[in-house]
Amino acid sequence: MMSYLRAESIEHALTLLKxxxxxxxxxxxxxxxxxxxxxxxxxxxxFIGELKEIKEEKGQLHIGAALTHTxxxxxxxxxxxxxxxxxxSSLVGSPQIRNIGTLGGNVINAAPxxxxxxxxxxxxxxxxxxxxxxxxxxxxxxxxYSGFNCTSVDCSxxxxxxxxxxxxxxGEGTAFVRFxxxxxxxxxxxxxxxxIKITDGVISEAYLVAAPVxxxxxxxxxxxxxxxxxxxEESTWLKxxxxxxxxxxxxxxxxxxxxxxxxxxxxxxxxxxxxxAASRAVERKEVR
Amino acid sequence: xxxxxxxxxxxxxxxEIYANPAKSLLHLLRDDLGLTGTKEGCGQGECGACTVLxxxxxxxxxxxxxxxxxxxxxxxxxxLSKDGKPDFVQEAFxxxxxxQCGFCTPGxxxxxxxxxxxxxxxxxxEVKTAISGNLCRCTGYKQIEEAILSAAEKLKS
Numbered sequence: 001m002m003s004y005l006r007a008e009s010i011e012h013a014l015t016l017l018k019x020x021x022x023x024x025x026x027x028x029x030x031x032x033x034x035x036x037x038x039x040x041x042x043x044x045x046x047f048i049g050e051l052k053e054i055k056e057e058k059g060q061l062h063i064g065a066a067l068t069h070t071x072x073x074x075x076x077x078x079x080x081x082x083x084x085x086x087x088x089s090s091l092v093g094s095p096q097i098r099n100i101g102t103l104g105g106n107v108i109n110a111a112p113x114x115x116x117x118x119x120x121x122x123x124x125x126x127x128x129x130x131x132x133x134x135x136x137x138x139x140x141x142x143x144x145y146s147g148f149n150c151t152s153v154d155c156s157x158x159x160x161x162x163x164x165x166x167x168x169x170x171g172e173g174t175a176f177v178r179f180x181x182x183x184x185x186x187x188x189x190x191x192x193x194x195x196i197k198i199t200d201g202v203i204s205e206a207y208l209v210a211a212p213v214x215x216x217x218x219x220x221x222x223x224x225x226x227x228x229x230x231x232x233e234e235s236t237w238l239k240x241x242x243x244x245x246x247x248x249x250x251x252x253x254x255x256x257x258x259x260x261x262x263x264x265x266x267x268x269x270x271x272x273x274x275x276x277a278a279s280r281a282v283e284r285k286e287v288r
Numbered sequence: 289x290x291x292x293x294x295x296x297x298x299x300x301x302x303x304e305i306y307a308n309p310a311k312s313l314l315h316l317l318r319d320d321l322g323l324t325g326t327k328e329g330c331g332q333g334e335c336g337a338c339t340v341l342x343x344x345x346x347x348x349x350x351x352x353x354x355x356x357x358x359x360x361x362x363x364x365x366x367x368l369s370k371d372g373k374p375d376f377v378q379e380a381f382x383x384x385x386x387x388q389c390g391f392c393t394p395g396x397x398x399x400x401x402x403x404x405x406x407x408x409x410x411x412x413x414e415v416k417t418a419i420s421g422n423l424c425r426c427t428g429y430k431q432i433e434e435a436i437l438s439a440a441e442k443l444k445s
Contacts, residue, residue, distance in 0.1 A: 002290060002308075002310055003290070003292075003309075004292070004309035004310055004353060004355030006355070006356075006358060006359075027353070030351065030352070030353055030356065031333060031348075031351045034312070034351050034352075034353060035332050035333070035351070038310050038353075042310065042353070042355070044353075044355065044356055046356065070345070093333070093421070094333075094336065094348075094420055094421025094422075095346055095399070095402070095417065095418060095420065095421045096333070096336060096339055096346045096347050096348045096351075096399075096421045097333060097348065097351075097421065099342075099345040099346060099347050100342070100347050100348075100351070100352065183420065184420035184421060185334055185420070185421060185423075
C-alpha cells in the first residue's frame with residue numbers, strides 16, 4: 001500500500017506524519033526525490049502557503065523552506081538583502097526545475113554543490129526545523145549535513161520550516177557564481193558564494209564558501225582569515241584566488257572535471273564571487 | 289500500489305482519473321488519459337520534451353508526481369490548436385522553420401507559452417532563458433528563438 005497525502009498547513013503536515021505508519025516522508029518540489037525510489041507514503045508540503053513566505057523582521061529575512069527557486073530568484077527582498085541567494089536560485093537546473101524545486105529541497109537533498117545551499121551557507125543562514133512534538137530547533141545550514149548526499153534531518157519525523165538570514169546592511173555585499181559545461185541543466189564543476197563587509201576600504205568581515213569540495217558546502221576558512229583587515233582591491237582578490245585554490249583538497253570526477261582543474265576553478269570562482277560581492281558592498285554604501 | 293481519484297483541471301476542463309498518485313504526470317497524461325502530444329525524452333528532467341504548464345508555469349511532467357496536481361490546472365500541447373488550426377505560437381514555429389525532427393517541439397512550444405503568458409514583449413535573451421531547459425538535438429535553436437520572437441510580435445498586433 002502506498003499513499004500520497006497533501007498537507008494544507010504545517011499543523012496538518014505534522015498530524016499526517018504522526019498518523020501515518022513509519023516510513024512516511026515529507027516531499028516538497030520532489031524534483032530530486034522523484035528520480036529515486038519513492039518511499040511508500042508521501043506527505044506533500046509543496047503547496048503550504050506559510051512555507052513559501054518571505055518576511056523581513058528585525059534585520060533578518062525569514063524565507064520559507066518550500067519557496068521555489070523561481071520565486072526566490074524574483075523576490076525583490078531577496079535580491080536586495082540576500083543577493084547571492086537570488087543569484088544561486090536563478091541558476092539552478094532549468095526554468096522547469098526552478099518552478100517546482102524548492103530551497104528546502106536543495107538543502108535536504110544534500111547534493112554537495114547544490115547552488116542555493118552554497119549561497120545559504122555563505123550568507124550564514126540558520127535552518128529552522130520542527131519535530132513531531134513541535135519542538136523547534138535552529139541550526140546553521142552547513143551543520144545539517146551528515147555525510148555524502150545526506151543530512152541529519154529525518155524526513156519522517158522532522159520538517160524544515162524556513163531559513164533565517166541576517167539581512168545585508170550598508171557596507172555589505174554578497175555574490176554567487178558557478179562554472180559548468182553549459183549555462184543550463186549542467187552540474188557545476190565548481191561554484192562559490194561570498195559575503196563581505198567593507199569598512200573604510202578595508203575588509204572587516206568575509207565569508208567564502210565553495211563546492212564541491214566536501215560533502216557539504218565548505219567555508220574556505222584560511223582564505224577568510226587572510227582577507228580580514230586587507231584592503232578591498234585587486235591585489236587582495238588575486239591573493240585570495242591563490243589561497244582558495246591552495247586550501248582545498250578535491251578529487252577529480254568523470255561527472256565534473258579533473259582534480260587539478262577543479263582546484264583552479266575553485267580559486268577562480270572564489271575570486272569572482274569576492275570581486276562582485278565587494279563591488280556590491282561599495283555600491284550599497286553609496287546608495288544610503 | 290493503490291490508486292486514488294485525482295481531480296484536476298486539464299486543458300480547461302475538470303477531469304477525474306483513478307490512478308496511482310506516485311506515477312509521473314507525464315505517464316498519467318500519456319498512458320491514462322491518452323494525451324500523447326507530451327513527449328518522453330530523458331525521463332529525468334534534463335531535456336524538457338515533456339514540458340507542460342502547471343498553474344501557468346512550465347514544469348517537467350516527468351518529475352511531477354500525479355498526486356501533486358490534485359486541485360490544480362494542467363495545460364498540455366493538445367489545448368493549443370482549435371478546430372485543427374494551429375495557435376499563434378505553433379503557426380510561428382511553422383513559418384520560421386523551427387521544426388526539424390519534431391520531438392522537442394511540443395516542449396519548446398509549451399515553454400514559449402509559459403514565457404508569453406508572463407512577458408508579452410520578451411528580449412532575445414529572455415527567449416533563450418525561457419527555452420534553456422529544452423534540448424533540441426537537431427540543434428535548430430536559432431529558428432526556435434526567431435519563432436518565439438515572431439509569436440510575441442503576433443501577440444502585440
